[in-house]
Amino acid sequence: MTKVTMNVNGRSRSGEVEGRTLLVQFLRETLSMTGTHVGCDTSQCGACVVHVDGQAVKSCTMLALEADGAEVTTIEGMTNADGSLGVIQQAFQDYHGLQCGFCTPGMVMSAKALLAENPKPSEEEIREYLEGNICRCTGYHNIVKAIMAASGQQVEPVAAE
Amino acid sequence: MPKDGGIGASTKRREDVRFLTGTGRYTDDINLPGQAYVHFVRSDVAHGRIRSIDPSTAEGMPGVLKVFTSKDFEAAGGIPCGWQITSRDGSVMQEPKHPILAEGVVRHVGDPIAAIVAKSREQARDAAEALEIDIEELPAVMNMREALKDGAPQVHDSLDSNLCFDWGFVEENREAVDTAIREAAHVTTLELVNNRLIANPMEPRVAIGAYDMAADSHTLYTTSQNPHVIRLLMGAFVLNIPEHKLRVVAPDVGGGFGSKIYHYAEEAFCTYAAKVLRRPVKWTSSRSEAFMSDAHGRDHVTKIELALDADHNFTALRTETHANMGAYLSTFAPAVPTWLHGTLMAGNYRTPLVYVNVKAVFTNTVPVDAYRGAGRPEATFQLERVVDKAARELGIDPVELRRKNFITEFPYATPVAVEYDTGDYHATLDKVLEISDWAGFDARLEKSRARGKLRGIGLAHYIEACGIAPSNLVGQLGARAGLFESATVRVNATGGITVMTGSHSHGQGHATTFAQVVADMIGIDASQVEISHGDTANTPMGMGTYGSRSIAVGGSAMVKATEKIIAKARKIAAHMLEASADDIELKDGAFTVAGTDKSLNWGDVTLAAYVPHNYPLDEIEPGLEETAFYDPANFTFPSGAYVCEVEVDPETGKVEVQGFAAADDFGNVINPMIVEGQVQGGLAQGIGQALLEACAYDDDGQLLSASYMDYAMPRAYDFPMFKVDSSCRTPCTHNPLGVKGCGEAGAIGSPPAVVNAVIDALHRAGHEIPHIDMPMTPNRVWSAIHGGAGPDKDGETMEERSVGA
Numbered sequence A: 001m002t003k004v005t006m007n008v009n010g011r012s013r014s015g016e017v018e019g020r021t022l023l024v025q026f027l028r029e030t031l032s033m034t035g036t037h038v039g040c041d042t043s044q045c046g047a048c049v050v051h052v053d054g055q056a057v058k059s060c061t062m063l064a065l066e067a068d069g070a071e072v073t074t075i076e077g078m079t080n081a082d083g084s085l086g087v088i089q090q091a092f093q094d095y096h097g098l099q100c101g102f103c104t105p106g107m108v109m110s111a112k113a114l115l116a117e118n119p120k121p122s123e124e125e126i127r128e129y130l131e132g133n134i135c136r137c138t139g140y141h142n143i144v145k146a147i148m149a150a151s152g153q154q155v156e157p158v159a160a161e
Numbered sequence B: 001m002p003k004d005g006g007i008g009a010s011t012k013r014r015e016d017v018r019f020l021t022g023t024g025r026y027t028d029d030i031n032l033p034g035q036a037y038v039h040f041v042r043s044d045v046a047h048g049r050i051r052s053i054d055p056s057t058a059e060g061m062p063g064v065l066k067v068f069t070s071k072d073f074e075a076a077g078g079i080p081c082g083w084q085i086t087s088r089d090g091s092v093m094q095e096p097k098h099p100i101l102a103e104g105v106v107r108h109v110g111d112p113i114a115a116i117v118a119k120s121r122e123q124a125r126d127a128a129e130a131l132e133i134d135i136e137e138l139p140a141v142m143n144m145r146e147a148l149k150d151g152a153p154q155v156h157d158s159l160d161s162n163l164c165f166d167w168g169f170v171e172e173n174r175e176a177v178d179t180a181i182r183e184a185a186h187v188t189t190l191e192l193v194n195n196r197l198i199a200n201p202m203e204p205r206v207a208i209g210a211y212d213m214a215a216d217s218h219t220l221y222t223t224s225q226n227p228h229v230i231r232l233l234m235g236a237f238v239l240n241i242p243e244h245k246l247r248v249v250a251p252d253v254g255g256g257f258g259s260k261i262y263h264y265a266e267e268a269f270c271t272y273a274a275k276v277l278r279r280p281v282k283w284t285s286s287r288s289e290a291f292m293s294d295a296h297g298r299d300h301v302t303k304i305e306l307a308l309d310a311d312h313n314f315t316a317l318r319t320e321t322h323a324n325m326g327a328y329l330s331t332f333a334p335a336v337p338t339w340l341h342g343t344l345m346a347g348n349y350r351t352p353l354v355y356v357n358v359k360a361v362f363t364n365t366v367p368v369d370a371y372r373g374a375g376r377p378e379a380t381f382q383l384e385r386v387v388d389k390a391a392r393e394l395g396i397d398p399v400e401l402r403r404k405n406f407i408t409e410f411p412y413a414t415p416v417a418v419e420y421d422t423g424d425y426h427a428t429l430d431k432v433l434e435i436s437d438w439a440g441f442d443a444r445l446e447k448s449r450a451r452g453k454l455r456g457i458g459l460a461h462y463i464e465a466c467g468i469a470p471s472n473l474v475g476q477l478g479a480r481a482g483l484f485e486s487a488t489v490r491v492n493a494t495g496g497i498t499v500m501t502g503s504h505s506h507g508q509g510h511a512t513t514f515a516q517v518v519a520d521m522i523g524i525d526a527s528q529v530e531i532s533h534g535d536t537a538n539t540p541m542g543m544g545t546y547g548s549r550s551i552a553v554g555g556s557a558m559v560k561a562t563e564k565i566i567a568k569a570r571k572i573a574a575h576m577l578e579a580s581a582d583d584i585e586l587k588d589g590a591f592t593v594a595g596t597d598k599s600l601n602w603g604d605v606t607l608a609a610y611v612p613h614n615y616p617l618d619e620i621e622p623g624l625e626e627t628a629f630y631d632p633a634n635f636t637f638p639s640g641a642y643v644c645e646v647e648v649d650p651e652t653g654k655v656e657v658q659g660f661a662a663a664d665d666f667g668n669v670i671n672p673m674i675v676e677g678q679v680q681g682g683l684a685q686g687i688g689q690a691l692l693e694a695c696a697y698d699d700d701g702q703l704l705s706a707s708y709m710d711y712a713m714p715r716a717y718d719f720p721m722f723k724v725d726s727s728c729r730t731p732c733t734h735n736p737l738g739v740k741g742c743g744e745a746g747a748i749g750s751p752p753a754v755v756n757a758v759i760d761a762l763h764r765a766g767h768e769i770p771h772i773d774m775p776m777t778p779n780r781v782w783s784a785i786h787g788g789a790g791p792d793k794d795g796e797t798m799e800e801r802s803v804g805a
Helices: A023-030 A087-094 A104-117 A123-132 A141-150 B016-020 B121-130 B171-182 B227-239 B265-277 B287-293 B376-394 B398-405 B425-435 B438-450 B471-476 B510-522 B550-577 B602-610 B672-691 B745-764 B778-785
Strands: A002-008 A011-017 A049-052 A055-058 A071-073 B036-042 B048-054 B064-068 B112-118 B132-137 B163-169 B186-194 B206-212 B217-222 B246-249 B281-284 B300-308 B314-326 B354-362 B454-463 B485-491 B497-501 B529-532 B584-587 B590-593 B599-601 B625-630 B639-648 B655-665 B722-725
Touching: A011 A023, A023 A049, A049 A104, A055 A104, A087 A104, A087 A141, A087 B016, A104 A123, A104 A141, A104 B016, A123 A141, A141 B672, B036 B121, B036 B265, B036 B287, B048 B112, B064 B121, B064 B265, B112 B121, B112 B265, B163 B171, B171 B300, B171 B314, B171 B354, B186 B376, B206 B265, B217 B227, B217 B265, B227 B246, B227 B265, B265 B281, B300 B376, B314 B376, B376 B398, B376 B454, B376 B745, B398 B425, B398 B454, B425 B438, B425 B454, B425 B639, B425 B655, B425 B722, B438 B454, B438 B639, B454 B745, B485 B550, B497 B510, B497 B550, B510 B529, B510 B550, B550 B584, B550 B590, B550 B599, B550 B602, B550 B625, B590 B602, B599 B602, B639 B745, B655 B672, B655 B745, B672 B722, B672 B745, B745 B778
Parallel strands: A002 A071, B036 B281, B217 B246, B314 B354, B497 B529, B655 B722
Antiparallel strands: A002 A011, A049 A055, A049 A071, B036 B112, B048 B132, B064 B112, B163 B354, B186 B300, B206 B217, B206 B281, B300 B314, B454 B639, B485 B497, B485 B625, B584 B590, B590 B599, B639 B655
């Protein structure tokens, strides 16, 4: 077992890990931060996306040891300072961009990374960017709308009453 | 309406906040003190005899607590099947035992052989590598028609054959249907495959068993759509635990789509092992494991014949289907190709004579059961494909052929034993033609042609039966369960309400919509109403969520319970206001004596119920809590019309969905935003089935599509923005909310619309292709255009190996 220390959502966190311990296991099991999810074992689904030193990473493809000393941001770190939903999170609620919620942490983290590199993405750019995030509930329709709305672009409102 | 949203409001979902902040509580997020971990050792062959299992090395590995085999479960029952089908000859279906761990024989890749429990997940996995299992591989049978031939490998030696049942419906119509088809002016015939799929909710299954020695009671945390059903099946049939000693909790569940209805061996294992080991036992499925242990869906091979008279009226319909059951009967497997399929074969049409024959077959594959739509997509697909083909053969407009044969008067008793209460099929058809801009297709076609692309447009109409179901009826049809739903409405002293429902939400948003209904009925804010579900310890016995039943059946139970609450509160108010209960009006959360300004707020009355100082104690009990069980009088019958528009690249065969429009009639709608979301998600699964998804086995029974590297899950770039409309509303006549259910429609109506569009595109380009099986991969489409020999000339690529075909 080896000790790793990383800054997670602004707090220094440490734990003992095996060489084979994945970053997602460290987050979920060692730190009990269960917001990051595991939906597959081949790095396809994207439910485990977190940011490591500002880059979106599938935390199931990275060893905890590799993140030693890194700045890690997870879904738990996405709210505003007062605990209210951040812009992307709020847009997902406003545009019904989630149903069962399981893929949602990864979707939000990927959306954050997308908007950091492309502040006004087109619908097509959003759909292409989400290649590594699978959602089985929404048909992606409202996820795409939520990300467009979070980027400040006009989108149609949700269903008329 | 409550200011924060009542019936009909697109209220934002309250459950979103925890899901968006990483504070949901899914089963895998639960860890119990001292828990151990189980790893299942699964068969890597499709069929084999277990010669020996030597656990000695594995047992000595670090952290290993116990190696379990079938010997440990000699006192346990098999995993039960919840529906019995009777064959045409009057015999009941063949029903083999489905053990928790394989008893001497493995019957599909993934069949669990042994289970290793260790102190850590890694230790259990490491020990699995050391478990010595000697298996004699036996010939396997994958193809259903092969399985029914003499001399075919037998999936179960204990059975007479691989035929589970041979069902005819309606058997008395058989000869009349045969005659009508023989004498018809025109008969259109189509043979097709409804491709095998894997549900793939994004949350893999998880089970945690725990045993409380002091109380001699068990708790199972599990990813289930129906915790009470699991408690009943596992307690009564598998482990012999009475229900008062067994609590089943299904907390936040990350999608189900049918695959989390069933009672699975892993649930029974963890519950049992926790008692043996005196510590909690946890299992978390890997995705690879999910592919070979979650029940699969669809897998029908069908021949359908539609007879028409000279005026193009449908006169008879005959279908023959082979339905794959897999190696064992999953919980509701026999109901899917029979009562959930045959009863829908009339579709939206006045066809007077229908005969459905289904042969259910055992093969060496993972068990097959309900997947979003369950039987109804299979019925809709074949019917809407054959109607389209008939229109093409007769040279008439597919829209007009449908219109000519639509049912227009309700209630309508079909020749397949169901009665549609309401519907307006012309209205949904008109609506979808409008929102899809059907009339403007030619201009878009020209633009596609200018780019060298083929373009087609396809229509499908659907009917489905939801709100399953009247218990006395399904009992006659072979169900071994009642299909009511329940709700307890608990009003607290200060007026806040907790509703405990037997329905289960795993993405449907019940916490929001159910609160909208109760709040609307009383006239208080929805924020005053909390919905509790998923724990058998604090909810009344309910049958759970599937078959688009939650609002129609669970919602109705909640309405009934709330009506009881209101009736009692009215009596309390009458006493306090010194008036007759008949004169008390409830509006906007206030009780008023009609025609006066004498009034009490909701909170005044609820407080009186629990502080009954001024209270009619000689007439009514204190407290304000009511339970209702609701058993529906009939199914509900949502319907709709879908239009798909595609572009096909003739150089590659790739199909691109350019537009998809859905016009649904769900009756009354509680929350339009959530309803539209349900349809959008269903469309993605249906389009996925049509273009991408296939569960593929090779001839030896190896599951080829056992990861997201191999199973084509739809991605965001596979779809355009959808046009979804639920404004056509003919309310259900037999439930109090007038609702029909919306969960499965998208997956039911979309596959035939997509295939009809692709076939249309090919025909417009001069390729007279009658049909292409799903998924319509580039290879299949290219091969169809270019006369059979695809880019892969040796025949089938992996995605083309549909099991049943």
